[in-house]
Amino acid sequence: MPRRIPDYPDAFAGWNAVSSFGSLISVIATIIFGYILYDIFVNGKEVSNNPWAVPSYFTSIEVFNSETQTANTLEWTLASPIPFHAFNMLPVQS
Secondary structure (H helix, E strand, C coil), X not given: CCXXXXXCCHXXXXXXXXXXXXXXXXXXXXHHHHXXXXXXXXXXXXXXCCCCCCCHHHCCCHHHHCCCCCCXXXXXHXXXXXXXXXXXXXXXXX
């Protein structure tokens, strides 16, 4: 679009409407995203220590029984959120 022109030609009216509509969608999406972040930080619940564990209603299926504890590394042994200074000394990989 030409610059420093107070009134644009009618040829740009459609694209101006598309641009305005896209800007409105972006503003609404940003507001919704901000609300979701606020809601998670204020009303969020703590997760379990091992979120990859298989739920109890899958324990009767043989495929899931062998993979019940798929995440058994050191980082999954801590509480969520991780407490400040969780380790007295740095962990050593075995």
